[in-house]
Amino acid sequence: xxxxxxxxxxxxxxxxxxxxxxxxxxxxxxxxxxxxxxxxxxxxxxxxxxxxxxxxxxxxxxxxxxxxxxxxxxxxxxxxxxxxxxxxxxxxxxxxxxxxxxxxxxxxxxxxxxxxxxxxxxxxxxxxxxxxxxxxxxxxxxxxxxxxxxxxxxxxxxxxxxxxxxxxxxxxxxxxxxxxxxxxxxxxxxxxxxxxxxxxxxxxxxxxxxxxxxxxxxxxxxxxxxxxxxxxxxxxxxxxxxxxxxxxxxxxxxxxxxxxxxxxxxxxxxxxxxxxxxxxxxxxxxxxxxxxxxxxxxxxxxxxxxxxxxxxxxxxxxxxxxxxxxxxxxxxxxxxxxxxxxxxxxxxxxxxxxxxxxxxxxxxxxxxxxxxxxxxxxxxxxxxxxxxxxxxxxxxxxxxxxxxxxxxxxxxxxxxxxxxxxxxxxxxxxxxxxxxxxxxxxxxxxxxxxxxxxxxxxxxxxxxxxxxxxxxxxxxxxxxxxxxxxxxxxxxxxxxxxxxxxxxxxxxxxxxxxxxxxxxxxxxxxxxxxxxxxxxxxxxxxxxxxxxxxxxxxxxxxxxxxxxxxxxxxxxxxxxxxxxxxxxxxxxxxxxxxxxxxxxxxxxxxxxxxxxxxxxxxxxxxxxxxxxxxxxxxxxxxxxxxxxxxxxxxxxxxxxxxxxxxxxxxxxxxxxxxxxxxxxxxxxxxxxxxxxxxxxxxxxxxxxxxxxxxxxxxxxxxxxxxxxxxxxxxxxxxxxxxxxxxxxxxxxxxxxxxxxxxxxxxxxxxxxxxxxxxxxxxxxxxxxxxxxxxxxxxxxxx
Amino acid sequence: xxxxxxxxxxxxxxxxxxxxxxxxxxxxxxxxxxxxxxxxxxxxxxxxxxxxxxxxxxxxxxxxxxxxxxxxxxxxxxxxxxxxxxxxxxxxxxxxxxxxxxxxxxxxxxxxxxxxxxxxxxxxxxxxxxxxxxxxxxxxxxxxxxxxxxxxxxxxxxxxxxxx
Numbered sequence: 012x013x014x015x016x017x018x019x020x021x022x023x024x025x026x027x028x029x030x031x032x033x034x035x036x037x038x039x040x041x042x043x044x045x046x047x048x049x050x051x052x053x054x055x056x057x058x059x060x061x062x063x064x065x066x067x068x069x070x071x072x073x074x075x076x077x078x079x080x081x082x083x084x085x086x087x088x089x090x091x092x093x094x095x096x097x098x099x100x101x102x103x104x105x106x107x108x109x110x111x112x113x114x115x116x117x118x119x120x121x122x123x124x125x126x127x128x129x130x131x132x133x134x135x136x137x138x139x140x141x142x143x144x145x146x147x148x149x150x151x152x153x154x155x156x157x158x159x160x161x162x163x164x165x166x167x168x169x170x171x172x173x174x175x176x177x178x179x180x181x182x183x184x185x186x187x188x189x190x191x192x193x194x195x196x197x198x199x200x201x202x203x204x205x206x207x208x209x210x211x212x213x214x215x216x217x218x219x220x221x222x223x224x225x226x227x228x229x230x231x232x233x234x235x236x237x238x239x240x241x242x243x244x245x246x247x248x249x250x251x252x253x254x255x256x257x258x259x260x261x262x263x264x265x266x267x268x269x270x271x272x273x274x275x276x277x278x279x280x281x282x283x284x285x286x287x288x289x290x291x292x293x294x295x296x297x298x299x300x301x302x303x304x305x306x307x308x309x310x311x312x313x314x315x316x317x318x319x320x321x322x323x324x325x326x327x328x329x330x331x332x333x334x335x336x337x338x339x340x341x342x343x344x345x346x347x348x349x350x351x352x353x354x355x356x357x358x359x360x361x362x363x364x365x366x367x368x369x370x371x372x373x374x375x376x377x378x379x380x381x382x383x384x385x386x387x388x389x390x391x392x393x394x395x396x397x398x399x400x401x402x403x404x405x406x407x408x409x410x411x412x413x414x415x416x417x418x419x420x421x422x423x424x425x426x427x428x429x430x431x432x433x434x435x436x437x438x439x440x441x442x443x444x445x446x447x448x449x450x451x452x453x454x455x456x457x458x459x460x461x462x463x464x465x466x467x468x469x470x471x472x473x474x475x476x477x478x479x480x481x482x483x484x485x486x487x488x489x490x491x492x493x494x495x496x497x498x499x500x501x502x503x504x505x506x507x508x509x510x511x512x513x514x515x516x517x518x519x520x521x522x523x524x525x526x527x528x529x530x531x532x533x534x535x536x537x538x539x540x541x542x543x544x545x546x547x548x549x550x551x552x553x554x555x556x557x558x559x560x561x562x563x564x565x566x567x568x569x570x571x572x573x574x575x576x577x578x579x580x581x582x583x584x585x586x587x588x589x590x591x592x593x594x595x596x597x598x599x600x601x602x603x604x605x606x607x608x609x610x611x612x613x614x615x616x617x618x619x620x621x622x623x624x625x626x627x628x629x630x631x632x633x634x635x636x637x638x639x640x641x642x643x644x645x646x647x648x649x650x651x652x653x654x655x656x657x658x659x660x661x662x663x664x665x666x667x668x669x670x671x672x673x674x675x676x677x678x679x680x681x682x683x684x685x686x687x688x689x690x691x692x693x694x695x696x697x698x699x700x701x702x703x704x705x706x707x708x709x710x711x712x713x714x715x716x717x718x719x720x721x722x723x724x725x726x727x728x729x730x731x732x733x734x735x736x737x738x739x740x741x742x743x744x745x746x747x748x749x750x751x752x753x754x755x756x757x758x759x760x761x762x763x764x765x766x767x768x769x770x771x772x773x774x775x776x777x778x779x780x781x782x783x784x785x786x787x788x789x790x791x792x793x794x795x796x797x798x799x800x801x802x803x804x805x806x807x808x809x
Numbered sequence: 810x811x812x813x814x815x816x817x818x819x820x821x822x823x824x825x826x827x828x829x830x831x832x833x834x835x836x837x838x839x840x841x842x843x844x845x846x847x848x849x850x851x852x853x854x855x856x857x858x859x860x861x862x863x864x865x866x867x868x869x870x871x872x873x874x875x876x877x878x879x880x881x882x883x884x885x886x887x888x889x890x891x892x893x894x895x896x897x898x899x900x901x902x903x904x905x906x907x908x909x910x911x912x913x914x915x916x917x918x919x920x921x922x923x924x925x926x927x928x929x930x931x932x933x934x935x936x937x938x939x940x941x942x943x944x945x946x947x948x949x950x951x952x953x954x955x956x957x958x959x960x961x962x963x964x965x966x967x968x969x970x971x972x973x
Contacts, residue, residue: 040911043846268912523910
C-alpha cells in the first residue's frame, strides 16, 4: 500500500510555497551591515564629480579647467571629446517600435548640453570633497540656445528642433484602432470626454545611483560594482561601448537601496565613470548626490491624455478612445527606450472592460528637460487613471454607482482566454472575484452610509475604485525582438555541498523585495531541504547564470520557475545516488527536511550530509558507472504570451477639507491576483509599498519645470514624497489564479499597487467633491489645485 | 583646510581624531571610521537615512559636524546592534518585514528607538508622526508602524508584569 504521491510540489512535505518566512538577508540590513556601493572602498580609489549644464539647452563654447587642475587632490579633469576616445556613443531605439528615433548620446556632452543636468566634464580627485571643490572651479562658457519645454508645442513649425538631423521633435507615434470605433460612438446613448494630466515624477530611490568602476589593466578586466537591477545588461553595455570583451567585464551588485525602475537603465554619468576607470587605470567611484538625482535620474509619467467613452444609458460601455501626448526629454534612453511608457498606455487603456471598440493614438516628443523612461508600473497608472476616470465620469453622469458600473462591464471571470482590444491575450483574470472581495473588505455599503451621514454635517468624504490589469512575466516581446540584449530568460544553478547545504545562484536580483527569500523557499521545497540549508547568490555576472534581472515583475515568475526546475533536477540526481547507496529504486525514495526517506512511509534512510560525504570524499565506494551531478542549471523563459497579465482593484477612502484643500487619506485597500503566492508577507509588502508610490504620484510628487527648462523643485525639501504621517493603513487581499504558463504558476506583484492607487484617489476626491459639482483630472491633486477647482483661490498668482 | 582635534565616544569606544572643520559627522563615521551602516540619502536633513544617536537623542548625521561631536557619545546602528539595545525592535522589524531595501532602516531604527524610550504609550498615529522625518520608499510604512507598535506593546506588558 502506498500513500498518494504529491499532486505538485506545493503539496510536498516541508513545502515553503505559500508560507510567510522572514527574509534570510534582512538581518544584516537591520544591523547596518549590508553592502551598498558607497560602502565599498578599494585601494587607490578615486572619486568623480560631474560638471553639469545649468541650462536646458546651450552650446559649450569652451571649458577652462586651469584653476581647477591646481586644486589639491585633483587627478584628472576630462571633457566630452577626450572621453569619447575611450567610449562610443549610443542611440536609444528598438527596431520593433517602428519609427522610433533618437540622436547619438555621449557619456559626456561633446559640444552642446540638451537638458539642465547633462554632464559636460568630469573631475576626478582623491576624495569626494576635493572633487567637489575642484568642480566648482571649472569654468564653462555657454551660449544659451532656445529650449523646447512645452510638449504640446514641440511639433509646431515655430518650435526649434532639438536634433536638426532628425528633422522634427517627434520621437515616436503609434495609432491603434480595433473594432468599429466611429460606429460605436455614433450608436452610443452618451459620449463623455475629459482631459487628464499625469504629473512628471521620479523614483527617488533612497540610495542614489551609484557605481564603482575598477579597471584592472594587467588583465584587461573591468569590475563594476553597480546599484543596478540588470547586471548582465550592464555587462553587455560596458563591454560594447568600451570595446572590451564581454567576459572581461564583471558587474557586481550587492545591496541596492531601492530601484523601482530607476536603476534598470544605464546613465551617461555611469558610462563615463567606467570609461574614466579605463582611462585612469584605477578605481573610480560615482555616487549621485540628491540634487543630481533629481535632474538626471529618469523621470516618468508626464502625459496629457484626451479621453472619450461611449456608453449606453444602462451603463454599458461600448468604446474608449484616447489621444495621448508625452514628452521624454532630449534623448530616448538607452537601451530600453523612452517610448515604452506611451506604448503601454495604448496597450492598457480600457484593459479590464468588455467593450468592443478602441482607438488610441500617442505622440512621443523630444524636449529640453531631463529624460523620461521606465519607472515602476510603466504606463499603468496613466492608463488606469484615464480608464477609471472615464468610467467614473460615465457613472456619475448616468447616476449609476461606481461599483455597479464596474460589475456591469468588467470582463466576466469565465470569459478567458480573452484577447484585449489592444490585441494582447489575457490568460485568466479575476476582475469580478476581485471586485467582490474588495467591496467586502471595504464594507463598501457601510462606507457609503457613513459618507452620506457625514455629508449632512459638511464633511466631504469620498470613495474611489480603480480596476486594473498588470503586465508581468514578459517574454522577449518587450526588448529582445527589438534588438536589445536584455535577457527575457533566466537561469538558476543549484548545487549540493558536502554538508547538505544547497547553494542557488540566480540571474534575478535582490532589490529588497525579497528575491533571495523566495528563491530559497522554492529551492528548499523543490530539493527537499529546510530553509536553513539554503544559500542564495545574486547580482554577480561572474557567479550567476546569464539573466534579465529585476524588472516588469519577472523575479518570481521567471527566476522562480528556473529555481523550481533546477531544484527538482538536483533532487532527482541526489535520489539516483541515494538509490545506489541504499540499493533501492530511486522512485521509492524522496528527500524531506534534508534527509532521504522512503517515499511511502517517510522512514528516514540517509541524511544529505552522508551522501555529500560519500560523493565528495569517498566516491571510490560508489558503483563504477555512477557519476553524481550535484550542480544543476535550469533556465526558463515565458513563451506562451507576450506578457502574463494579472489584475486587481483598489479602493480609496479619503476626506477633502474644502477650506484648506488638504486631502486626508483614511484607508486604502488593494485586492490583486498574482497567481501562486510564494510568500504572503512579501507580496503584501510589495503591494503596500507600490500603493504608497502611487499615492505619491496622485497627491505630492511632481517635477516642476519653469518655462526655461529649469527644474524648480529639485531637492527633497521641495519635492514631496509620502511620509508616514500622511499615509493610511493599507489592507491587502488576494484572489489566486495561477498561470498555466509555468509549473510554479506565479505572476508578478510589483506593479499592482502603483498601477491603481492614483486612479482610486482621483475618483475618491471627485466623489467627495461631487456635491460641489467640481472634478479634478490633473495629478498631482495638491491643496492648491483643489482650492482652485473650488474657486477659493485665484489662478495665476506667483 | 582648518583641522581640529576631537574626543568622541563612538559605540562605547573612546576615540581621539583630527578632523576637518567642515566634515559632517556622518562622513566622519562612514569614511573615517568605516561605520557604513548609517546612510546618506539627501545630505540636507530631510530623508533621515543618516539618523544616529548622539547622547541618546536621534540626530541627523548630515546636519551635524564632526567637531560638534567633541565630547559627545555617538551610537550608530552597529553599536546599537552589538549592545542589544534595540534587539526587540530589530526582531519586530524582521518579523513584520518592516524593511525592504534596508537603506532607510538604520536611520528608521534610531528614530524608533528614541520613540520607544521616550513615548512608551504612543498609539499608531503618534508612531506615524514620530517617524515622519524618515523616508521609506519601499514599505509604505504600514509594516514599520506595525513593528514599532508591537515593541511598544511588549515593553508595556513587560513593565506591567514587573509591577513598574
